[in-house]
Amino acid sequence: MEYGVVIVSHVSEIAQGVKRLIEQVAKDVPVTIAGGLENGDVGTDMQRIIQAFEDNSATKLLAFYDLGSAKMNLEMAIEMTDKEVKLYDTALVESAYTAAALLQVETKIEDVEAQLKDLKVK
Amino acid sequence: MEYGVVIVSHVSEIAQGVKRLIEQVAKDVPVTIAGGLENGDVGTDMQRIIQAFEDNSATKLLAFYDLGSAKMNLEMAIEMTDKEVKLYDTALVESAYTAAALLQVETKIEDVEAQLKDLKVK
Amino acid sequence: MLDVENVKSWMTKFNEQIQAHHDYLSELDTPIGDGDHGNNMARGMNAVMEAIADKDFTDVPAIFKTIAMSLISKVGGASGPLYGTAFMEMAKVGDGEVSALLPAALAGIKKRGKAETGEKTMVDVWAPIAEKTDFTADDVDKAVEATKDMIATKGRASYVGERSVGHIDPGAMSSGYLLKALLEVEE
């Protein structure tokens, strides 16, 4: 698929759980995650985000995050990757679900983004 | 504490992860969860939601959920419990975090609700 | 007027349809949902059959309540609280008068799901049938089929919006099985 989804959360369980939730409705959308720190603690880690970009088989990525400090690491990761990544300031679970469900049925990216606009919360 | 938080998600990892995230900033706020089905599958279960209400040491509960079908089970659970439960159609992770952080510092419920209003996404 | 035995055979026939079309219901749920409607209903109906088989019920409301609780606690998807509420509301009717049961069920489903007709849900099957004094299997099939052209605005299918057009709603299909099973019992 052209587009993939990346989930960035301070907590690895949240990232894993969101992946599980959205894969149910989007079997063909590549979803990769960066959750928590390497040692399992709560936090975000730029290297793990870059890894999630690399591991995603899509070249264009939609990235969703939980809290503001994840956003800073996401932005740094975006500056350092070759992939085309766009981050959304939208409700993490709800917008990742919406995006994945729409991408699965090959919705145009403009239409996906239009739906995401309603989910902006940060 | 007078107020507690209940997290309802289709996926147990999401519910557990949100609890972990918010307990960091709200050590004294009672947080209970209902995530997934009894057998670990994805879904929501009214009985587990009622259990989360009962297990919460607070008498007044703020409930947050991920998708619409969780809301239906939540509403049924609310009809069947003695606790005073209010559900919010807000971004799951973000609003649970906001509510917990504010409750921790003993913010008045009206002020908590005012902040939650901005997080309405469903 | 249904009695307890009628309700038992209604459930038996419905269960047969659900188990027989287990995969088909999940297939319907795949393009516009999460692909589990067959599993959900099969699990729920197994629980119903277990809860009512070899058990005596004093009256129709009592068996409806047991069915409702099994569906609510075992289905696991949106259809659990919806069917559960339908049976709960039917229990409140007080007897087995079909012309009162179906409107009660419909009202329960609409209350629970906050859906109206035309939103591509099971409501689109329950509504036209509950409003008729008499209905046929053909009426049911037509109502189910009519969900195909609708745009979903409730439930998971609403996420794909216009892309839901062209697919029959899975909950509409399972509701069709339920209503046609009722017809067989009434005959």
Place this chain on the structure above:
Amino acid sequence: MLDVENVKSWMTKFNEQIQAHHDYLSELDTPIGDGDHGNNMARGMNAVMEAIADKDFTDVPAIFKTIAMSLISKVGGASGPLYGTAFMEMAKVGDGEVSALLPAALAGIKKRGKAETGEKTMVDVWAPIAEKTDFTADDVDKAVEATKDMIATKGRASYVGERSVGHIDPGAMSSGYLLKALLEVEE
């Protein structure tokens, strides 16, 4: 003008302060955050010390880059990308001219965190100091202390809004240690 050795002793002194005030920084982060700022900074500075000890650097930008990468990858909280960007931007200055380094660091922090002064963050310490040609330990202490009366509008503390008044910002405090450690090296 700092050289590589100066930067090393700057980091050594900063690390001493961080480790000595580990608990205090986390305590500051508890009422208005998640209580981990001391842990985050201690972990980050351990990584910095490991990365720069016994290692030769060709020039000041090279050691700044190494410090930046250690902080970015090991801190784990918001302060990681913020301090990391500060050192990354200082590396871009090209030499150790303090009057150029501090404004560069400030610009990096503001860009990364999208914060302005008065939002109760580390910016409120970096900004007044970077704007001075000369600064004293007293200037730093005053800037740190001034965050106490501010209402947080950025970072985790912004969630508690007005309730953040009365508490010193943890990132302001750690930034104060960093800037005072620099003063000692410059003397």
